[in-house]
Amino acid sequence: MLLISRQERKGEWQLDELLKKLFTFKNETATSADLYFYGDIVTDWYGAWQDEDQYPDAVKNFLAEHQGKELNIYINSGGGSVFAGIAIYNMLKRHKWKKTVYVDALAGSIASVIAFAGDRVVIPKNSFLMIHKPWAGCIGNSEDMRKMAEELETLETGLLNIYEGHLKEGIPIDAVKEMMTAETWLNGQQAAEYFNVEIGEEKAIAAAVTEETRKFCKAIPEEILARKRAQEKALEEKDQEKRNDIAKMAIAAMAI
Numbered sequence: 001m002l003l004i005s006r007q008e009r010k011g012e013w014q015l016d017e018l019l020k021k022l023f024t025f026k027n028e029t030a031t032s033a034d035l036y037f038y039g040d041i042v043t044d045w046y047g048a049w050q051d052e053d054q055y056p057d058a059v060k061n062f063l064a065e066h067q068g069k070e071l072n073i074y075i076n077s078g079g080g081s082v083f084a085g086i087a088i089y090n091m092l093k094r095h096k097w098k099k100t101v102y103v104d105a106l107a108g109s110i111a112s113v114i115a116f117a118g119d120r121v122v123i124p125k126n127s128f129l130m131i132h133k134p135w136a137g138c139i140g141n142s143e144d145m146r147k148m149a150e151e152l153e154t155l156e157t158g159l160l161n162i163y164e165g166h167l168k169e170g171i172p173i174d175a176v177k178e179m180m181t182a183e184t185w186l187n188g189q190q191a192a193e194y195f196n197v198e199i200g201e202e203k204a205i206a207a208a209v210t211e212e213t214r215k216f217c218k219a220i221p222e223e224i225l226a227r228k229r230a231q232e233k234a235l236e237e238k239d240q241e242k243r244n245d246i247a248k249m250a251i252a253a254m255a256i
Contacts, residue, residue: 032070035062038208041080041088041110053080056087063095070098073118076205078213079109082134082155086110089162092117102200103127103188106207106224108217113159116166122200123188128207128224129195131176132183134159135216156180166195183219206230 028034039052048055054077073092079085092099092114101118108130115121115129123129134155138148160180164173171194179186179194188199206227209220 028066029069032072033062033066034072034074035059037073037075037077037111037114039077040210041077041085041114043081043084054088056084056091059088059091063091068097071095071100073099073101073114075101075103075107075111075115076105076208077108077111077114078106078130078208078210079111082110082159084110085113086158086162089113089117103129104203105205106130106209108208108213113162116162116195121166121195121197123191123197124200124202125188126202126204126223127188127200128221129186129188129191129197130184130217131163131180131186132217133180163195166197168194168196171195183217185219185221185224 036052037054039048039050039054042048042053042055044055044057048058071092098120099118100120101115101122103115103121103123104127106128107115107123108128109132112129112131115123134152136148136152138145140148160173160177163176167173167176175194186194188197191197192199207224209217209224213220
């Protein structure tokens with residue numbers, strides 16, 4: 001999480017500078033720029049615990065800086081805030097220049113909606129589009145619970161409207177509704193059977209399946225979990241190597 005010093009405040013937060021620290025882009029040219037969604041989709045900069053997390057205000061500033069440019073959008077995200085994701089989707093749709101979306105490993109939950117903001121959407125066979133019904137935590141009485149259920153149903157209708165606009169001809173929206181109810185993980189080839197997407201070249205990238213995603217998702221493919229375990233094992237081995245090196249240096253120092 002970004003810590004803000006008193007020196008960074010001059011009457012009010014210098015938001016432009018903070019946004020630059022939290023939001024980065026790569027491979028900018030005179031005609032194009034690359035935009036990455038490689039973390040959670042959050043509401044604002046305060047909720048961006050990692051540099052990879054994205055939120056509407058950051059995307060708004062990015063788009064303002066890249067008017068007139070085509071965008072390459074890379075996604076490996078398990079999703080996050082529904083309202084933030086819908087705002088980002090609408091902002092990207094308003095960007096008048098060509099947008100190509102590449103699902104590098106996972107466009108899950110609300111990140112799957114963001115993926116459809118592209119004029120061209122490319123999903124490799126070993127990458128996934130995950131769609132499910134929106135969910136939320138709720139504390140309160142029976143009236144609070146009923147109100148939350150109604151709000152979730154309203155959100156679901158909004159998401160279905162977005163998905164419907166990107167279905168292949170002849171695919172009924174009821175098919176998507178059933179997949180949302182079941183929590184469905186579609187690889188690139190399967191996604192191309194339902195949506196207007198292209199099957200891209202395979203990449204060996206671990207899907208962004210966080211602990212939070214593991215808690216609420218019940219149908220994560222074993223392929224994704226295996227990749228995640230391999231990634232975690234590699235990180236553990238790397239950390240162990242560092243600890244061993246530190247121990248060796250400490251022993252060497254003691255021997256002097």
